[in-house]
Amino acid sequence: MPILTVGDRYQDVWIAGILATLMGAANALFLSWIASLFDGRTVVEFLEALGSSLLAKITGLIFVIFTMHVASITLRDFGELMVTSFYGETPLIVFLVVFALLTAWSAYAGLEVIVRAAQFLIPLTVLGILISSTLTFRVDGLENFFPLLEKGISPVVRGGITQWAFYGDVAIWFMLLPHLNRSVRHYLFMPLSVLLAGGLLVTVLLFIVISLGARLAAIQTYPFLLAVETVSVADFIERVEGGFLIVWVAANFIKIVVFFYTAVFTMGKILKLNDYRPLVLPLTVIMVSLSILLFENYDQLRNFFRPEVYAAYVSIIQVFIPLMLIVVWLARKKRGRAQ
Amino acid sequence: MTIIVGDIMLNQWKKLLKKVFHKPSNTQGTGADRGQDIPVSADLAQNVACLRSVFDRCSDIIVREFDVGPGISLRAAIIYVDGLVNKKMLSDDLVKTLMYEAGKLKEKASGKNAADFFSEKLIAFTEVKHQRSMNDLVDSVLTGETILLVDGINSGFALSAQDWVQRGLQEPDTETVVKGPREGFNENLQTNIMLIRRRIKSSGLKFETVKIGEYTKTAVSICYLEGVVNPKTVGEVKKRLEGIKVDGILESGYIEELIEDAPLSLFPTVQSSERPDKVAGGLLEGQVAIMVDTTPFMLLVPVTFPQLLQASEDYYLRWPFASFIRGIRFVTLNIALLLPPLYIAVTTYHQEMLPTPLLISIAAAREGVPFPAFVEALIMETTFEVLREAGVRLPRNIGQAVSIVGALVIGQSAVTAGLVSPAMVIVVALTAIASFTLPSYSGAFALRVLRFPLMALAAGLGLFGIMVGLLAVLIHLSSLRSFGMSYLQPLTPTVWRDFKDMFLRLPWWMMDTRPKLMGKMNTVREEPGQKPKAPKRVRRTMK
Numbered sequence: 001m002p003i004l005t006v007g008d009r010y011q012d013v014w015i016a017g018i019l020a021t022l023m024g025a026a027n028a029l030f031l032s033w034i035a036s037l038f039d040g041r042t043v044v045e046f047l048e049a050l051g052s053s054l055l056a057k058i059t060g061l062i063f064v065i066f067t068m069h070v071a072s073i074t075l076r077d078f079g080e081l082m083v084t085s086f087y088g089e090t091p092l093i094v095f096l097v098v099f100a101l102l103t104a105w106s107a108y109a110g111l112e113v114i115v116r117a118a119q120f121l122i123p124l125t126v127l128g129i130l131i132s133s134t135l136t137f138r139v140d141g142l143e144n145f146f147p148l149l150e151k152g153i154s155p156v157v158r159g160g161i162t163q164w165a166f167y168g169d170v171a172i173w174f175m176l177l178p179h180l181n182r183s184v185r186h187y188l189f190m191p192l193s194v195l196l197a198g199g200l201l202v203t204v205l206l207f208i209v210i211s212l213g214a215r216l217a218a219i220q221t222y223p224f225l226l227a228v229e230t231v232s233v234a235d236f237i238e239r240v241e242g243g244f245l246i247v248w249v250a251a252n253f254i255k256i257v258v259f260f261y262t263a264v265f266t267m268g269k270i271l272k273l274n275d276y277r278p279l280v281l282p283l284t285v286i287m288v289s290l291s292i293l294l295f296e297n298y299d300q301l302r303n304f305f306r307p308e309v310y311a312a313y314v315s316i317i318q319v320f321i322p323l324m325l326i327v328v329w330l331a332r333k334k335r336g337r338a339q
Numbered sequence: 340m341t342i343i344v345g346d347i348m349l350n351q352w353k354k355l356l357k358k359v360f361h362k363p364s365n366t367q368g369t370g371a372d373r374g375q376d377i378p379v380s381a382d383l384a385q386n387v388a389c390l391r392s393v394f395d396r397c398s399d400i401i402v403r404e405f406d407v408g409p410g411i412s413l414r415a416a417i418i419y420v421d422g423l424v425n426k427k428m429l430s431d432d433l434v435k436t437l438m439y440e441a442g443k444l445k446e447k448a449s450g451k452n453a454a455d456f457f458s459e460k461l462i463a464f465t466e467v468k469h470q471r472s473m474n475d476l477v478d479s480v481l482t483g484e485t486i487l488l489v490d491g492i493n494s495g496f497a498l499s500a501q502d503w504v505q506r507g508l509q510e511p512d513t514e515t516v517v518k519g520p521r522e523g524f525n526e527n528l529q530t531n532i533m534l535i536r537r538r539i540k541s542s543g544l545k546f547e548t549v550k551i552g553e554y555t556k557t558a559v560s561i562c563y564l565e566g567v568v569n570p571k572t573v574g575e576v577k578k579r580l581e582g583i584k585v586d587g588i589l590e591s592g593y594i595e596e597l598i599e600d601a602p603l604s605l606f607p608t609v610q611s612s613e614r615p616d617k618v619a620g621g622l623l624e625g626q627v628a629i630m631v632d633t634t635p636f637m638l639l640v641p642v643t644f645p646q647l648l649q650a651s652e653d654y655y656l657r658w659p660f661a662s663f664i665r666g667i668r669f670v671t672l673n674i675a676l677l678l679p680p681l682y683i684a685v686t687t688y689h690q691e692m693l694p695t696p697l698l699i700s701i702a703a704a705r706e707g708v709p710f711p712a713f714v715e716a717l718i719m720e721t722t723f724e725v726l727r728e729a730g731v732r733l734p735r736n737i738g739q740a741v742s743i744v745g746a747l748v749i750g751q752s753a754v755t756a757g758l759v760s761p762a763m764v765i766v767v768a769l770t771a772i773a774s775f776t777l778p779s780y781s782g783a784f785a786l787r788v789l790r791f792p793l794m795a796l797a798a799g800l801g802l803f804g805i806m807v808g809l810l811a812v813l814i815h816l817s818s819l820r821s822f823g824m825s826y827l828q829p830l831t832p833t834v835w836r837d838f839k840d841m842f843l844r845l846p847w848w849m850m851d852t853r854p855k856l857m858g859k860m861n862t863v864r865e866e867p868g869q870k871p872k873a874p875k876r877v878r879r880t881m882k
Contacts, residue, residue, distance in 0.1 A: 082803060087688065090800070098800065102807055102814075109818045116817035117810070119831040242685075242692040242802055249806040 011145055011214035014205040016159030021198025023160060024167025025191040027318060031171055032187035034322050037329060043174040044269045046325075050332045059321060060270040063175055064263050066317050068283065070169075071259040072290035073301065075099060078252040079291070080298045085225055086245060096288050102253065104284040107261045108277055111179050114257050121250045128247035129200060132240055133207035133224075135231045141210035162307040163201070167194045168318035169255075172262045175269070221298070260287060377473045383414050383490035386473075390418055390486075393477055400480065405434065407489070410442035414490040418476075423483035425502035432463045433487065433498065454492045462487065466499035481556065505530065511613040511635065513780055516652040523613045528558050528632035534615035535562060535630075539622060543567070546630075549580060551594070555587035559594065562618075562628040567853065567861045569625060572822050576627050576640060591631040591638050598629075598640075601819050605788055607781040608821040610642035617651040623864075624854055627822075641822035645830065645841055647782035648672065653844050661844040669842065671773035676786045678773070679716045680797035680805050682766045686712045688801030707757040713798035715759050719767040720790065722749055727771075829854070846870075 038046045043063070047056035079095040087095075106114050170190045204224060211227040212220070220226050228244045264283050268276030295301045304310060380386055387402060394400040399421045407413040415437060417429065441461055458467045470476045470486075476495045480486055483501040508530070511523030524531045532546055543565040550556045559580065563573050579598040588594060591611060600608045610626075612618055613635040618628050621639045629638040648668050653661040685692055686701065693701070708715060726745045733741055750768075753759045770790070777783040789812065796804030819826035829837035837854050839845040848869040852862050 086803070087801065094800070095803070098804075098807055102810055105811070106814050109814055113814060113818040116825070116827065116831045117813045119833060120813060120817070120827065239691055242689055245802050246806055249803060250810070253810055 011209055012156050013159055013214065014202050014209060016156045017163060017198065017202040017205045019156060019160035020163030020167070021195060021202065023164045024194045024198060027164070027167065028170045028191040028194045029188075031173070031318070031322060032190040034325055035173055035177060035187045035190070037325075038174070038177055040177055040180065042176075042178055042266070042269055043321075043325070044266065045178075047328065050328055052328060055324075055328065057270055059324075060266050062316065062321065063172075063266045064270070067172060067259045067263040067266070068287060068290065069294075071103075071256050071263065072287050072294060073304070074252060074256050074259070075103075075287065076291040076295060077301060078248070078256075080301065081222060081225075081248065084298070085222060085241075093288075093292070096291055099253070099256065100284050100288045103257050103260050103287075104280050106257045107264055107280050107284075111176070111261060111265075114261060118254045118258075121254060125247050125250050125254075126200060128243060128250075129204060132228050132231070132243055132247070133204050135233060135240060136207050136211035136227045138211055141213070144209050144213040158307055161311050162305070165307070165311040165314040165318075167197070168314040169259075170194060171317045171321075172259065174321075175262050175266045221302075260284075379471055379473060379476065379488075379493050379495050381491055381493040383416060383488055386488050386495070387416050389473060390476070390480075393473075394418075394480075403434075405438060407437045407441045409439065416488045417485055418480055418488070419485040419500075420480060420483060423503050424485050424500045428500050428502070429485060433485070433500075436461060436463060453489070454494055454496075457487075457489060457492065458496060462496060462498065464498045464500065468497040470495045470497050478556065482558075508534075514612065514614050514617070514651065514778065516650070516655070519652050519655045520614075520616050522615065524615060524635035524637060526633050526635060528560060528630060531615070531630055531635075531637065532560060532562075535619055535622070535628070538615060538619040539564065544622070547577075551580065551583050551585070552588040553584070553586045555589065557588040558632040559588070560630040560632075562622065562630055564622045564625070567623065567625050568627060569823075572625075572627050572641060575822055576629065580629070588631065590634045591629065591636045594629060594631060595638055600821055604815065604819060605785040606644065606816065606819060606826070607647070607779070607785065608640075608642065608819060608826065610639040610646065610779065611636045611781065612639060613637070614651055620651060620654065641824040643821065643824055643828050644782075644816060644826050645828075647779035648777065649840070650778035658844055658846040662842075665842060665844055668776055668778075671776040672786070674773035675770055675777065675783070676790060676793065677805065678766055678770050679720060679790060680793040680808075681802075682763070683712045683716055683794055684797040684801045684805055687798065701760075701762050704760040704762050708760050709758070711798070712763075713794060715763050716766070716794055717791075719753075719759055719763055720770075720794070723767055723771055724787070 041049065044056045044060040047053075047059055075096055078099065079092045082095045083090065083092050106117070170193065173187070173190060208223050208227050211230060212223060216223075216226075225241060225244060228240050231240050260283070264276050264279050267279050267283065271279075273279070295304070377389070383404075387404065391402060394402075400418065401421050402416060402418050404414060404416040407415050417433065419429070444460060454469060458469070468479070468484075470479060471494045476486055476497070479495075479497040483503065484497040485500050487496040487498060489496075505527045506525045508522040508525060510521040514523075522534065524534065528548075536544065541564070544562070545565055546560045546562050548558050548560045551559050561573065561576055561580065576598070580594070583594065583597050585593065585597070595607075595609045595611065596602065598609070610621070612621075618637050618639060622628060626639045626641065629640070631637070648665070650664075653665065656664070686705070690698055690702075705712075710718070726741065726749070729741050730738060750764055754761050754764060774783050774787060777786070789808075793805060793808045796808045798804075800807065816827055817825075817831065825832060828834060829841060834854075836852055839850055840854070848865075848871070851865050851867055853864050
């Protein structure tokens with residue numbers, strides 16, 4: 001998400017990235033501990049087993065709304081990037097619909113297929129990001145890092161919280177646990193994946209600061225895109241934004257598809273359907289409509305990602321629901337012991 | 340609520356579809372009539388009459404009656420198909436023996452043990468079967484065996500004296516190699532089995548033959564290496580073959596289409612090869628071969644997508660060169676699929692991606708071209724596909740004419756006339772050459788066809804369109820399975836130890852395990868630590 005997060009005008013954004021990653025990993029550790037209580041069930045089934053089916057339904061519904069919402073926002077964000085940076089004359093809806101159809105088909109094929117495809121795509125995506133960021137390297141750009149902590153620690157913390165919010169995505173594992181291989185008993189992969197993603201984020205942030213400098217980066221809508229546009233190696237490798245586009249499509253595809261699948265799957269669980277597939281098409285329509293209706297323009301979308309808004313919003317799924325789960329679990333445990 | 344309604348509607352749709360595509364269940368088979376089975380009687384005349392009526396108006400069926408002699412009066416008859424048997428062997432070893440030598444034996448055939456007496460003392464053939472039913476006799480005759488009927492014996496002898504004209508063992512046209520064995524399969528199942536057996540001299544190598552096809556009764560042999568193959572795969576192959584009920588099998592392609600996992604997919608989930616060394620290699624890795632009579636193309640299952648990019652020569656060249664060629668092949672795979680779409684996308688949408696001098700020269704070349712890049716590419720690609728098809732269908736000696744027309748008329752003059760740009764000709768030519776480097780014919784076919792929708796997507800949406808197309812292909816490939824194996828294995832699910840035969844072909848002394856899943860019964864392929872070392876040179880010390 002480097003595109004969205006180099007919000008504030010300071011060169012220490014990478015410190016914020018490290019901070020966010022550590023916070024996210026701690027958060028994910030906490031989530032993985034809770035996930036281990038589920039014993040391979042979804043959060044909905046877990047709550048039902050604890051005897052509170054109303055709570056289960058509400059939690060499930062929150063999950064559906066959250067994942068649908070994030071999927072729609074990501075879709076819109078992706079579409080906006082396409083329209084503003086690559087395809088000036090193509091209407092936004094074309095990208096939304098084409099991508100949503102692809103998403104729907106993948107969701108229809110099931111999680112196994114999605115994960116297989118992701119397993120294939122993620123190494124390519126990571127490689128693409130690493131190569132394209134390495135290409136932006138300039139020796140004289142190293143000066144851009146100084147002075148360190150010019151404005152004190154508070155903007156760093158603020159930026160850290162913004163970025164931390166994006167790591168809350170691991171919480172969707174609460175719904176996907178039954179798909180996990182039975183042999184995986186400890187859920188340490190959750191903090192681990194946060195650390196890996198964080199490493200990538202910090203790398204990208206470092207290279208953005210090197211190639212553009214903090215001031216230029218901060219006024220850009222898509223700083224990383226500008227960074228790769230400035231690439232010129234040996235007068236031959238120039239403007240590698242085509243490669244960036246490919247990576248960006250792949251990365252967004254994975255994210256949207258996983259969130260959308262989680263939404264569809266959770267909806268199926270709430271309604272106690274044997275097969276979630278009839279839900280795919282209606283929810284696709286909802287996703288596309290939402291992605292258009294939620295924001296009037298791109299500034300509104302960016303506004304949504306301010307720390308006061310987005311971090312608070314994500315806290316629902318990342319902090320409050322897990323806390324609620326613990327409270328319910330402890331209460332049931334105590335009652336069980338009393339009897 | 341809406342969801343429930345949607346579900347009901349879906350069900351109704353399914354019902355409607357079922358109604359439209361409903362076919363009455365056909366329990367009567369495909370129509371090849373097999374009369375009621377009657378046992379072979381002891382009366383020769385009756386048997387011969389029966390066979391004559393079955394083979395009524397079949398001028399290739401020869402029925403020859405004669406007396407067994409000398410000195411005893413016993414009628415006998417042989418029945419065979421003209422052209423499928425070795426006549427010299429029949430007349431020398433069978434008819435002559437029975438007519439001139441049989442009577443000289445001291446013991447005489449009598450009563451119940453007459454049949455054994457004949458097969459043990461008189462019929463000098465290595466393969467003799469006793470057939471007691473008339474239908475089996477008829478089948479034997481049709482497969483080329485010779486039937487001997489003797490008066491008073493209520494069974495027929497099926498003698499194996501098959502011999503027919505067959506093509507020699509030539510080098511296969513579809514999979515040529517520079518280094519490696521030159522012989523390929525031919526159209527005779529026995530010969531093909533022999534070619535495999537000569538390579539794998541183990542009693543674990545099994546051939547199980549079944550007959551498929553109501554009229555053609557084509558022999559289909561399931562071949563596997565016991566102890567290496569996954570027995571589940573063999574069971575699955577047998578089950579699917581048993582399910583085939585058709586009138587005829589003329590080529591292994593029939594079987595391929597009737598047993599493949601993804602009948603609607605562009606990608607082949609069954610591998611076919613006419614190289615015995617390739618099939619033997621597959622058997623050693625735990626694949627099952629399905630060998631079909633009357634065709635040189637053998638089927639191998641299960642197959643994964645990376646395997647379609649492996650040629651048998653990869654294993655005969657030294658490993659650095661083999662790995663290099665693998666690398667080239669991955670590049671050409673991408674060129675064959677993506678170069679025309681990329682050209683369209685870049686010239687239509689993403690001109691900024693090209694370095695300026697290159698962009699200027701392409702733009703200058705395209706200046707006089709009246710069509711958009713997509714139409715231009717479509718014209719050239721279609722022309723190439725037409726030329727290619729014409730090249731296959733043409734009589735050999737007209738082939739030259741087509742290549743002249745193709746190269747001169749379409750390439751040169753289309754550019755001179757300003758219909759297409761020279762850059763487009765280069766793109767199409769590169770694509771064509773690249774698509775010929777892929778070892779699997781049907782795999783290359785999938786790419787050939789996929790190129791067109793990708794070109795359309797590139798024309799409509801540029802690089803984004805290509806990416807969407809590729810993602811769709813990826814999703815499709817991830818969902819494919821071939822006889823229980825994921826199609827993209829070992830890429831995903833990732834099996835690291837199988838990577839040694841993937842992008843690179845590591846040296847043989849490192850390929851110590853068989854591919855997972857396929858050869859999971861016996862994963863160790865070779866003893867470890869076989870890296871060759873030159874013996875230490877002993878320094879001669881001067882004294």
